[in-house]
Amino acid sequence: MNGILTEAQLLLSMVAAQPMLARDTDEQPRHRDSPSSRSVEVMLLDNRRLRIPSWHTTVRATLAAAVAGLALSVTAGHAAAQDVDSVSTGSTTGQTLTVAHTTSGSDRLMMVGISMRNDDHEYATSVTYKGVALTFVAADERSDDARVEVWQLVAPPVGTHNVVVTFNKDLKKAAVAGVTTFTGVDQTTPVGATATANGKSTQASVTITAAANELVWSVVDAKKPVTLTPGASQTEHWQRTTDGDEAFGAGSTQPGNGNVTASWTLGDDKEWAIAAVAVRSNQPPPPPPTEYVDAVSTGATQGQTLTISHTTSGSSRLMLVGVSINNDNFETVTSVTYAGSSLTLVATRTEEDDARVEVWQLVAPPTGTHNVVVTFSAAPFRGAVAGVTTFTGIDQTNPIAAIQTAEGTSNAGSVSVPSASDEIVFGAIASELPGTLTPGWGQLETWNLSTNGGFAHGAGSISAGSSSVPVSWSLGSADDWAIVGLSIRLQACTGSVVTTAAVGSSLHLPSNGVTYSTTFTVTNTGSAEDDFDLLSTHSGSAISLMSITGQSVVQGATPDSALLQALGIGDSTVVTVSYTVDDVPASTPDTLALSARSRCNPASSDLARTAMSVVRPRMNTTKTVEPAGDPQADPLPGTELSYTLTTTNDGSEEAYNVVVVDSVAAEVHFKVGSTTAQLPAGINALIEYSNDAGSSWTYTPVSEGCGAPSNYDACVTHIRWTLQSPLSQVAPDNTIQLNFIARIE
Numbered sequence: 001m002n003g004i005l006t007e008a009q010l011l012l013s014m015v016a017a018q019p020m021l022a023r024d025t026d027e028q029p030r031h032r033d034s035p036s037s038r039s040v041e042v043m044l045l046d047n048r049r050l051r052i053p054s055w056h057t058t059v060r061a062t063l064a065a066a067v068a069g070l071a072l073s074v075t076a077g078h079a080a081a082q083d084v085d086s087v088s089t090g091s092t093t094g095q096t097l098t099v100a101h102t103t104s105g106s107d108r109l110m111m112v113g114i115s116m117r118n119d120d121h122e123y124a125t126s127v128t129y130k131g132v133a134l135t136f137v138a139a140d141e142r143s144d145d146a147r148v149e150v151w152q153l154v155a156p157p158v159g160t161h162n163v164v165v166t167f168n169k170d171l172k173k174a175a176v177a178g179v180t181t182f183t184g185v186d187q188t189t190p191v192g193a194t195a196t197a198n199g200k201s202t203q204a205s206v207t208i209t210a211a212a213n214e215l216v217w218s219v220v221d222a223k224k225p226v227t228l229t230p231g232a233s234q235t236e237h238w239q240r241t242t243d244g245d246e247a248f249g250a251g252s253t254q255p256g257n258g259n260v261t262a263s264w265t266l267g268d269d270k271e272w273a274i275a276a277v278a279v280r281s282n283q284p285p286p287p288p289p290t291e292y293v294d295a296v297s298t299g300a301t302q303g304q305t306l307t308i309s310h311t312t313s314g315s316s317r318l319m320l321v322g323v324s325i326n327n328d329n330f331e332t333v334t335s336v337t338y339a340g341s342s343l344t345l346v347a348t349r350t351e352e353d354d355a356r357v358e359v360w361q362l363v364a365p366p367t368g369t370h371n372v373v374v375t376f377s378a379a380p381f382r383g384a385v386a387g388v389t390t391f392t393g394i395d396q397t398n399p400i401a402a403i404q405t406a407e408g409t410s411n412a413g414s415v416s417v418p419s420a421s422d423e424i425v426f427g428a429i430a431s432e433l434p435g436t437l438t439p440g441w442g443q444l445e446t447w448n449l450s451t452n453g454g455f456a457h458g459a460g461s462i463s464a465g466s467s468s469v470p471v472s473w474s475l476g477s478a479d480d481w482a483i484v485g486l487s488i489r490l491q492a493c494t495g496s497v498v499t500t501a502a503v504g505s506s507l508h509l510p511s512n513g514v515t516y517s518t519t520f521t522v523t524n525t526g527s528a529e530d531d532f533d534l535l536s537t538h539s540g541s542a543i544s545l546m547s548i549t550g551q552s553v554v555q556g557a558t559p560d561s562a563l564l565q566a567l568g569i570g571d572s573t574v575v576t577v578s579y580t581v582d583d584v585p586a587s588t589p590d591t592l593a594l595s596a597r598s599r600c601n602p603a604s605s606d607l608a609r610t611a612m613s614v615v616r617p618r619m620n621t622t623k624t625v626e627p628a629g630d631p632q633a634d635p636l637p638g639t640e641l642s643y644t645l646t647t648t649n650d651g652s653e654e655a656y657n658v659v660v661v662d663s664v665a666a667e668v669h670f671k672v673g674s675t676t677a678q679l680p681a682g683i684n685a686l687i688e689y690s691n692d693a694g695s696s697w698t699y700t701p702v703s704e705g706c707g708a709p710s711n712y713d714a715c716v717t718h719i720r721w722t723l724q725s726p727l728s729q730v731a732p733d734n735t736i737q738l739n740f741i742a743r744i745e
Contacts, residue, residue: 082107082184082215082281084253088163089240091176091247097165101129103156105183107282109190110134110153113219113275114165115249116175118147125168127151130161138275140196145223145271148249152277154190156181174242178219178251184282192278192441193474195411204272205231205263209412209472210256211440213285218262218276219251226267234262258470259406259414278441285442286464289424291563291599292490293446293462294390297372300451302383306374310338312365314392315529315566316491316600318399319343319365322389322428322447322484323374324458326382327356334377336360339370347484349405354480357430357458363396383451387428387460393531393599395489402487404471413481414440414472419465424488427471431457432480440472495526495598501608515546515578518610520594522564523572531599532564536577540590542614543579548594550575564596581614588614617729618651621660637744641668645738647727654726660738661694661720667745669708670716672701674741680733683725690718712743 085108090099103110112127112134121144127134134151141147163179195208210216222228224245230236230252239250254260262276294317299308312319321336321343330353336343343360350356372388401423406415419425431437435457439445443461450457463469471485502519524530534548537560547555548562551573556562567573577594590612597605626642645662649655664670677685688697697720705713721738728734 082182082279084237085181085183087237087251088179089177089238090163091174091240091242092165093171093174093242093246095167095170097167097175097177099163099177099179100160101163101179101181102160103158103181105181107183107185107187108155108158109182109185109279110156111180111182111217111277111279112151112163112165113178113180113249113251114149114151114175115177115219115221115247116147116171117145117173117223117247119144120169120172122167122169122171122175123147124149124151124165126166127163129153129163130157132157137191137277138194138196140198140273140275142198142200142223142271142273146198146221146273148196148219148221148273148275150194150219150275150277152191154187174246176240176242176247176249178238178240178249180217180237180251182279186280186282186284190280192280193412194275194277196273196275198271198273200269200271202266202269203263204266204274205261206274206276207259207261207410207412208276208278209258209414209440209470209474210260210278211258211285211442211470211472213283214256214278214280214441216254216256216260216262216276216278217251218254218274219249220264220272220274221247221249222264222266223271224248225270227265229265229267231261231263256470257468258416258472259412280441286466288442288444288462289464290444290462292391292393292424294392296446297388298386298447298449300383300385300449300456302380302451304376304379306376306384306386308372308374308386308388309369310372310388310390311369312367312390313565314390315531316393316396317364317367318391318394318488319362320346320389320391320426320486321360321372321374321386322458322460323358323360323384323386324428324430324456325356325358325376325380325384326354326430326432326456328353328381329378331380331384332356332377333358333360333374335375337373338362339366339368341366346400346486347403347405349407349482349484351407351409351432351480351482354432355407355430355482357428357482357484359426359428359484359486361400363399365390380456383453383456385449385451385456385458387447387449387458389426389446389460391424391488393491395491399489400486401489404485405483407480407482409478409480411476411478412472412474413483414470415483415485417469417471417485417487419467419469419487421465422490423465424490425463425465425469425471426486426488427461427463427483429459429473429481429483431475433457435479436474436476438474438476440470440474443471491528491600495528495530495601496524496604497530497532497596497598497606498523498525499594499596499606499608501594501610515580517576517578518592520575520577520608521572522567522575522596524567524569526598526601526604527569528600529566529568532567533597533599534562534564534575535595535597536560537593537595538579538590539593540588540612541582542584542588542590542612543581543592546578546580548575548577584614586614586616590614615652617649617653617655617727619647619649619655619658621645621647623662639744640671640741641744642741643739647736647738649727649729649734651729653729655729656726658723658727659720661718662738662740663718664716664742668742669712669714669745670701670719671741671743672703672711672713674739675719676739677721678737678739679723680728680736683723683727683736685736685738686722686724688720688722689716690720691715692717694718709743
């Protein structure tokens with residue numbers, strides 16, 4: 001029986017020991033280009049001081065855009081990222097054509113152009129490279145005199161292997177093929193717009209829509225020409241004929257820039273077929289500036305008026321209304337109003353009596369929800385559609401920097417708009433027939449609508465500005481079209497901002513599942529009402545960001561970003577950054593920061609910080625027993641022992657979810673009803689019992705349990721006290737006493 005009094009088991013479980021943060025907010029606001037050498041001093045638990053530099057700049061840009069179209073791209077203002085890796089050619093008069101070709105490099109694309117004299121209407125049924133099947137892209141033919149086909153393979157195997165072209169039958173005449181592999185090509189959607197044509201003339205040509213950040217690859221076939229001479233902007237990569245000139249083909253590349261014409265001079269009046277493909281680079285075009293688009297609404301009509309409900313908000317506003325008409329009876333727009341205010345005609349373009357597009361504008365349209373009313377000269381016989389777009393952050397004196405229009409009849413429509421990097425390019429198109437309208441690469445489609453029956457079809461888009469921006473759509477098939485392209489000036493301002501952190505006493509934040517917050521003040525010190533991009537960061541591992549909120553604050557796609565809208569000159573607003581504290585060791589430092597950047601003057605930004613350090617409560621527990629007795633003597637059977645557990649929080653913060661567990665030795669019997677707890681005011685404890693060594697806590701002690709004497713229970717193995725409230729760190733409310741009585745067998 002020795003040791004019963006001094007070696008009783010004790011288990012202290014302190015889920016309460018959660019991490020907390022002590023925060024110091026003596027940081028002063030400062031501009032990004034005026035760094036300071038000040039530092040923040042943080043007191044750690046062991047009385048050491050940690051000095052953290054007060055200036056630390058984190059810059060992060062998050063850009064997202066949806067783009068549509070098909071093309072091999074070149075980043076605007078730079079050379080093409082893609083390059084021609086290698087070119088090989090071959091010819092045949094049989095049913096197969098084999099070309100040995102070597103492939104290397106990264107982000108690869110193989111294009112195979114087939115030129116044939118299809119006297120018996122032959123065509124290719126398959127193309128493989130090292131046994132891997134290529135995908136058919138496009139074809140065209142001039143009766144049974146000239147045919148071209150285009151096939152592609154993304155990421156072809158490197159090394160030297162055979163390209164094998166198989167035809168549906170033995171060729172009556174002949175065929176040639178050119179194999180070109182590119183590197184630096186988009187591996188997800190490598191091929192963009194395609195266009196084909198055929199004819200009989202001295203020049204073969206086809207027009208394809210390709211942006212300035214795209215590259216056009218083309219292949220031609222001609223019936224027994226004297227020569228094949230590429231256009232001035234084309235680089236010829238291959239040219240091959242068979243004996244007797246039964247098949248004559250060639251291939252080239254050229255840079256994209258809106259509507260691009262691939263052409264070959266034949267030297268004689270002969271039949272020809274040509275195909276052009278735009279293949280995308282692994283360097284995408286600049287993303288469209290979606291942050292300046294406030295709202296988009298659309299409507300369609302066959303009546304003399306078209307009414308569209310539209311909601312406008314934000315600052316420095318511009319409304320553009322694009323109207324697309326199938327103008328069979330030469331219908332036009334006579335007026336456009338919004339909330340009764342008249343819009344001004346900006347530009348119009350017409351393709352005969354089949355497609356007409358008009359763009360109208362209103363500077364500083366009224367905010368709120370109102371009607372746009374479009375009135376026509378007569379009810380459009382085949383209908384009309386319109387898209388209303390409002391922008392924010394736009395120059396209010398002279399918003400339109402450049403205007404370009406174009407019209408035509410083809411399977412692609414395009415116009416190139418002079419612009420600049422601080423401008424937005426807006427486009428609107430009208431087409432005659434039902435079909436598709438797919439914007440070019442780098443354009444974000446803002447609206448696309450047709451009337452019932454599809455005889456009036458229109459669409460709108462925006463693009464990032466640069467020196468020359470193509471506004472283009474693929475129509476799916478040859479159709480009449482008209483396009484207006486505008487370059488919109490962004491608001492020029494001397495935007496300025498000051499961001500400050502809340503100043504106050506240090507806060508201690510336990511990580512107990514609660515979301516906590518810190519406030520910052522953002523002040524518009526610029527010369528105009530402005531919107532501000534907000535970005536919250538932290539430099540350590542103690543916290544996880546949850547949200548940014550406040551008046552006129554719109555949360556971004558991620559918890560660390562938001563937009564503060566329409567802050568007036570000299571006005572301030574409080575921004576709240578919410579976060580949780582992670583389960584990390586005591587004294588783990590972190591620094592929460594909020595930066596605000598002017599929308600109208602992105603060079604102006606400011607950042608404020610709050611320095612933090614993790615702290616934890618500290619729990620100490622002692623256990624005593626009465627009577628103490630002589631530890632060298634055996635206590636007498638039947639002696640009652642009174643156990644006392646004293647637990648104290650001598651840390652610097654409250655302790656949450658405190659749980660104390662003690663075991664009852666097998667040599668003693670628990671006295672029923674003897675459990676007590678001396679607790680600070682306002683704190684209660686849940687007392688539970690186990691009869692299976694702590695596996696479960698549902699047992700209720702009973703007199704004579706497990707053969708014990710009356711008023712005792714030999715079944716009880718453990719007792720658990722769970723505090724229902726936090727335990728303070730301030731004496732005397734930082735101590736609890738837990739008691740129970742047991743009787744020696």
